[in-house]
Amino acid sequence: MSDSNSGTLYVVATPIGNLEDLSPRAARVLGDVALVAAEDTRHTARLLRHLGLTVPMLSLHEHNEAARIDQLDERLAGGDSIALVSDAGTPLISDPGFVLVRELRARGRHIVPVPGPCALVAALSGAGLPTDRFLFHGFLPARTTARSRRLEALARREETLVFYESPHRIRETLADIGGVLGARRLVLARELTKAFETFLDGSAEALLARMEADPDQARGEFVIMVAGAEPQQVPEPDDVEAEALLGALLAEGIGVRQAAAVAARLLGGAKKVWYSRAQAVKETR
Template sequence: MHDSTSAKTGTLYIVATPIGNLEDITLRAIRILKEADYIAAEDTRHTKKLLNHLGIDTNLISYYREQEQQRAEQIVRFLEEGQDVAIVTDAGTPAISDPGTVVVRKARERGLKIVPIPGPSALTAALSCAGIEEKAIMFHGFAPAKKTQRKKLLQTLLHADYYAVFYESPHRIEGFLQDAIAALGDRQIFMARELTKNFEELQQTSLSELIVITSSRKSRGEHVLILAPADAVPSKEMDIDDLILWYRDHSSLSLKDSCKTLAADLGVSRSKLYKRALQLWSDDEGTGNL
């Protein structure tokens, strides 16, 4: 791919690959993987299956977390010699809770060219279908494996006013949920599991309900968990006036749609809710959009 007459150094391509469904790869990613001098893969056996599927026979080298420092130096040498290298992980976008950060940093320090080839990411896939309100989002990656460290991190979210996003493995999901409800109370959570795969599952629920669900079955596949801030969802213990005001202040729904939702959730008369909402919902905060 590299033309030694036009440049002295190669390019490091950060290539996103499918997180499940092999059709989720861009035409540009396929071209770069074909034209690169080397593909640096988190697991060469795993990546070989994708390359075989695409009919690509580019040279493969391993780039996995335990040897990230040494492999990064090797890749930088290739780049300085004029070779183009495409780095991939087993699934999704490199350097997003996956290997890739070290080589990117080293290449940047040496002034080498880095080009992102965007594509699949479990993070953006989950956020795109969570339907969360416009609010700040903090991505934490995988929570600490040690319980004490995990609990300490979760406690920092008690009064946070943003959505906290985590990745979690199937064998640690129950521990994470238990620690989350202990630290934060029973707040809302969106769970995306096995994204783009046969057993894809998306659930908007509460921490307590998700604990019941996960404890009653064997979880498979990695999870993306989006924890709502404390004020993002009304508590069932709130009285009706508080609930109406919560929807006025925190929801994008109109007064009419808010009353429809509340009536269905609480099993009460929609007309009575509507009359009370008219009294509480001031003209400048929504009655003009009935």
């Protein structure tokens, strides 16, 4: 239970480019809190100046997050409310903050998200790739060997794959995606909500050719979205083969549930389907 006299930690989403995307609620919260915990205070100072606000700030980034927990908890315990912001977008989404939020929640502090801009969601909404299921992986490893290994581990995933990438590694990352995942469809979102926002669509090879022809397309911050793998087709086992296997298993005294599990492992398919078939075979014996 949280202390009713303690303050609130607001997790505030801020613009990823266009300042008009800041919600009225977020602006109000930033003006009401006693302290803003910011990934980069210089960056956040520009936003606060734009809003005409003068609010004390404290840096909170990946290198000092754990060390700030007690200090911020003490402020909350004393009744001060705090806004947690990252440089852009929604805190904790490939940004610092989860260590702080996890620990303060464990201590019973009141945590309130103030939703808003998020590069991941903005990119997916404009990409035209399936979004009923997607796998967000943040930034891939910086080194080619580790990056290729990670892509190989994801190669059979059927969800849309989403990554963040910097301009320093975008070409190398696209080359590795092409080398591991082949000619799958990619959508590359660049400089979202900013003046030069661009969506590029095509294979990794085609996108690299676009960047070679127009080097400006390799500038800015990127969201890479990759079509998921095609669903694996599991061949239906021959009815005679299936019944022979199930009959042999049941004849050895194996139960229906276990027989279904063995058949699914050997021949593929859903266990519940095999259970029905095994039950039918048992009833005809």
